[in-house]
Amino acid sequence: MLRNFRLSALLGAAAFAVAGTAYSQNEQFIPMNGYWVGPYAAGGSGIFGGFIDYLNMVNARDGGINGVKLTYEKCETEYNNARGVECYERTKKRGPTGASLVHPLSTGITYSLIDKGTTDHVPIVSIGYGRTDASDGRVFPWVFPLITNYWSQNTAKIKFIGMKEGGMDKLKGKKIVNIYHDSAYGKETIPVLDAQAKKYGFEVTHIPVAHPGNEQQAQWLQIRQIKPDWVILRGWGVMNPTALKAAAKIGYPRNHIVGVWWSGAEEDVIPAGDAAKGYIAAAFNVSGNNYPVIKEIEKFVYAKGKGEMEDKSRVGSIYYNRGVVFGIISTEAIRTAQEHYGKGKPMTGDEIRWGLEHLSIDDRKLKQLGATGFMQALKVSCMDHEGGGSVKFLQWDGAKWNTITDWIASDQSIVRPMIEESAAKYAKEKGITPRDCSKEG
Amino acid sequence: MQFFFEVLIGGLLAGVMYSLVALGFVLIYKASGVFNFAQGAMVFFAALTTVGFISMGAPFWLAVALALLAMAALAFFTERLVLRPLVNQPQITLFMATIGLAFFIEGIAQLTWGAQVHALDLGIADEPIEWLMGNTGMNISKFDLVASGIAAALVAVLAVFFNKTRTGRALRAVADDHQAALAVGISLHRIWVIVWMVAGFVALVTGLLWGARNGVQFALTFLALKALPVLILGGFESIAGAIVGGLIVGASEKLAEVYIGPHVGGGIESWFPYALALAFLLIRPEGLFGERRIDRV
């Protein structure tokens, strides 16, 4: 017994030895709070793989950003709120200037970090997830749900369906079913769909699927009764392949199912096998490794025997490329900040927040980055923390995702008022006075 | 009315799939009194190992055989390293130990085979049967029917094994009374290894069927949740209970979702089976096939 105590004492001593590691002063630290185990590990490992590879590529090719080397540290969140907060607290002070920005990669963890990031002056960047109404930068100065939020994505989806039907006026009298994961994430688009149903005169039925969604017979039999023209799939994890399988089972055409991007990775369709053929998903990044930016990663990282992905075939997959988008956004925000506050030195959280708020990636810049067509151009402002708002639609052909549309813009005339209303309500509840954007530099 | 039957039959077939998961729990509980929390992890591990070997180029049956071997090894080590040192401990301790085991298996599985999801094609199309569709308008999946056939065969095999073989009888003896079984010279250790192997085999079958249905991925571990109401309804100790319980849970949750769900906002599948089991238990506290225990002071 005593031996055990001695052992634990030793282990305890080791824990305190953790503190006190020297950092070089010219480094910019980015925490990698992700998940490499558990039900969503495929997504976590893919996205953070792309993210880390991109940073390493920038370090290897350019020697960092204007000479400031990018460093990172991984922390396992297990997609669990408590662990995510612990990771955030652990990494927020690392590096000479603390955590540059945090990508929580979980809507739940994002929620938990909104207050903390605001207090600690750490920008919370949630690309393609998180709190939609945080797009109103006046109320949420420290939160950046960049590129495209769920509501914008949803309006673009209805536009896409309208296109397919031959015009938005043709939507009148059409039936659309919204099958969603019964959670905060899944419920998020219900109000915006209802608003559009009123505007365009289509009929929408919301059908929830209880977590985790590995059995959906009842829901799809209901869908068979309704005989909708289109089905919108708002799934997560195992719910996606199960939905596609169940659709095949009732003989519902897959090319009339349109998913959100968390239903639109290889990992969501491969398990469904042939049942997934023809299925369409919205995306803010495309798949494939034919883009110069991916080629650069292969050249500067993988050709040297490094790289995060153990299975190299995943380079260029949807999740991996999404991670590269995360990387591009993060580094460009740092670069923007450096251009304003002084090149060649590490930026603080405040400075990077400024960089994010003034981030502007136009087509010329995209070309420079080697990401033309890979992601959309975006321009962030104090008012608008989303910046982009467009999506492309991809179709699964049984082996890969094919891009079937160009960037389709969202309908901000629907989305923006809803965002402002929701943000104003939050501000009132929390006693926040929204910033006056005309006074921001 | 036709829609009602469609939902009912679909539910019953889904129920068979739940029964399969529950079966693994029942086997182990019967023989060793352990509520095996790791059963979900075992399903995941078995399916992932099979798919892993297939992706390495092994033919299907070889991969299955290798996975079976892995499950046997797992059973052996579990008995040696977990059950044997904990013999005669309270049930809750053993339950906790299987939780540790679940973490362990999940870690090993993902470490060995990676976090990627896989498809598994058993060569049975998951599509409606044309003939039935044409004649009755009912939508019944071929795959579900085959899966129920496999489940039935599995139960038959288990029944023969338990009733006709020497080992099977020994297993039943252990289930009835550990002490008496020991007294007549049955080795508890050997029986435990065997029963965990059998449970591993059931896990493999479950994993392959569910894996073919939804893909082989970590979410297979969630299946344990589907088995809980089945177990409670059918009793922890009865194979027949697991089957009947599965059918009841499957059919009722589907009917409830379709007919009650829309009126209360839907998504009631998550709690309905439990409410049903609860209502049932209030009438019959020992479960459908559970053994009635009389307390004496």
Add this chain to the structure above:
Amino acid sequence: MLYREAGQFKTTYAADQQLFPIRQDRIGMAILLAVVFVGVPVAAATPALAGMIDFNYWFSGVLIPFLIFSLAALGLNILTGYAGQLSLGSAAFMAVGAFAAYNFELRVPGMPMLASFILAGVVAALIGIVFGLPSLRIKGFYLAVATLAAQFFVVWALTKFGWLSNYSSSGVITAQKLVVFGYAVDTPVKRYLLVLAIVSVMALAAKNMVRSSIGRAWMAVRDMDVAAEVVGIPMVKTKLLAFAISSFYCGVAGALYAFAYLGTVEPAGFELELSFRILFMIIIGGVGSILGSFLGAGFIVLLPIFMDLSAASIERSFGLALPAGLVSNLTLILFGALIVFFLVVEPLGLARLWQIAKEKLRLWPFPH
């Protein structure tokens, strides 16, 4: 030698019945309380130490969740460990507490925060009683179904009924600013002290409760309910009280989880997995032990963090870049193995280990 009660005579009944009858225990407890209440915050305020250790991380990332989970585990331990009623619904009662406290703050103007917490506990207790009713008829593993029903039903209801989350589009609530007696609790150290104070008071209450007549009634029911009934213990009252008090503890823990820890919570954050985690805590820590609740929470909350930290430091100090997923998976494997290892070493939980250590210490250093 050091830990021997020889020579400590009890001359009154009051002295015999005190909470810590042995002087060393009293001194130990006093030191512990002094350290956690005064020592730690003072150390955090000392610039020299604060430069070495990141106290804010330890407060917000480790100690606060540890204390909150301890409180929830304590609640479950009252129900499962003392009254013998297995529950898999602790997370649901936490959710009730979190959402109730939020709604009290939102809808009752000028509601004091502590009153909200207490009322949140009361609401959780009432729900606990409702789901405790089946315990009058169902026992053992089968009873778990009632608490599982609570688990799934509560999360479902919180997602479905917009009123509960003030019609936020996604069913998420954001806790109001933490203000106690007009005093803003806004820094990690203040939050830590608030949580610590609440947890200490409630732990003390629990310690007293389990040795009062109600505590004895619980244990009688746990050990043999029929016999307990025969000797005249009111079954209905005893069992339902256990559910109510346990849920009260979980409810307060849930309110703290939302207000002092996460800030914003969604119903899905209170999934079955969290209930299981709390159950793991009491089994590892020790079923039917107040101390065990804390030890178990420590094991389940701190061990993964500790392993993660060690892996990271190994990686850094050796300049290794371990493959993605390797560390996470090894941590998981090791965590599982350690659970089994601890159970093999001491099947009755860590609290029992502590007791054994105390027995040894009585004789140490002269064991013969």
